[in-house]
Amino acid sequence: MAPPGALRRTYTWIAGHTPWSAWARRNTVFTVAAVPTALPATAAFAVLIPAPGRAPVALLLLLLLQPLLTVLQRSRLWALLAQDVPPVGHLRPWWTPRGWLERLRAESTWRQYGYHLLVSPLAGLGGGLVALGWAVGLAGTSVFAWSWMRPVSERGTGWTDDEVLLTVAGALLLLLTPWLAAGLARLDSGLARRLLGPNRARELERRVEDLAESRAGVLDAADLERRRIERALHDGAQQRLVSLAMNLGIARAALRDLPPEAKAVIDEAHREAKEAIEELNSLVRGLHPAVLEDRGLDAALSGIAARAPLPVELTVELAERPGPTVEAVAYFVVSEALANVAKHARANRCQVVARRHGDRLRITVTDDGVGGADPAGGTGLVGLRKRVGSVDGTIVINSPLGGPTAVTVELPCAL
Structure with a gap:
């Protein structure tokens, strides 16, 4: 017998993947929403197939619509799946000639163009199939609800084999259509993230370069700070200690009639001052020796x-x-x-x-x-x-x- 926790998880998973669940509704709406955004590319193919000579015009129009279509696709992903596709950054605005030239040269533009030209029509076709699956499934499942609308001469006294078959087929279709919508949504969203957003490899390269530059700046700043501390110690604390040691040496030489205890204190202070100067010299050399910068x-x-x-x-x-x-x-x-x-x-x-x-x-x-x-x-x-x-x-x-x-x-x- 399965433990209660496993049964509860199984029940929760089944309830979350039923045809009337939020999971099914979200994926269905996302796939069906691909139909209107696929219309420009579908129209371009409709012009291209019967009249190949107009292909450049159709493809150029699709290229001009590419920024707007990219915004619509990113909005669809964010609003329906809560997936954020970052926009590709450019140095100049799109309405300037240099801005358009920059976008035409950018690799990201042609990735987005490939999505709108190839992936978007297929996503629209998938959305149409999902909508058709729901419609046919509902119609088949509810066959007994609308069979009374048929003429009396065509109605039987009971359920026919065809009605039972349609009902079973409609129920199966209602069970399978959400999974078709989920598969199409996952495939479409994955391709959209890769083709409509920034190139991840190039973004990582750029980030590594930025981090290297910032790290070099931090190291230079730390080196400058060490030099500043070295100058402050050399010109401030070290000079004061030298002056103190000199004054103590003068006092020891000049004040000869002091008691032995006072002379011992002066001698000890003079010795400690000289040791402090030596330690400070070692510290300054460890921070950033002047000879390293000069020679x-x-x-x-x-x-x-x-x-x-x-x-x-x-x-x-x-x-x-x-x-x-x-x-x-x-x-x-x-x-x-x-x-x-x-x-x-x-x-x-x-x-x-x-x-x-x-x-x-x-x-x-x-x-x-x-x-x-x-x-x-x-x-x-x-x-x-x-x-x-x-x-x-x-x-x-x-x-x-x-x-x-x-x-x-x-x-x-x-x-």
């Missing part, structure tokens, strides 16, 4: 290699400078990779190679450490992946146990 990636990477706690062999071969955003990402990659080597690799030496191959910048950081770096773990490697991915770059980390470890990054030079 390029070669000089900036040389500074990183010189400050590294282990020997670094640096090779930079760049015929021309990449974009500023790519330079900043490359600087961050090398800085973070060398920091990871110093913290975790227990390496004796490291090699950094930066070369340009066509329109790609390839950076390789290799060390002779213990290896075993997990690309999926650790905030350093995850940060590298995110920073490289922000400019459509790729990163490959090869770090077997026992070493060596090689981090290879490729970045697009133009962004």
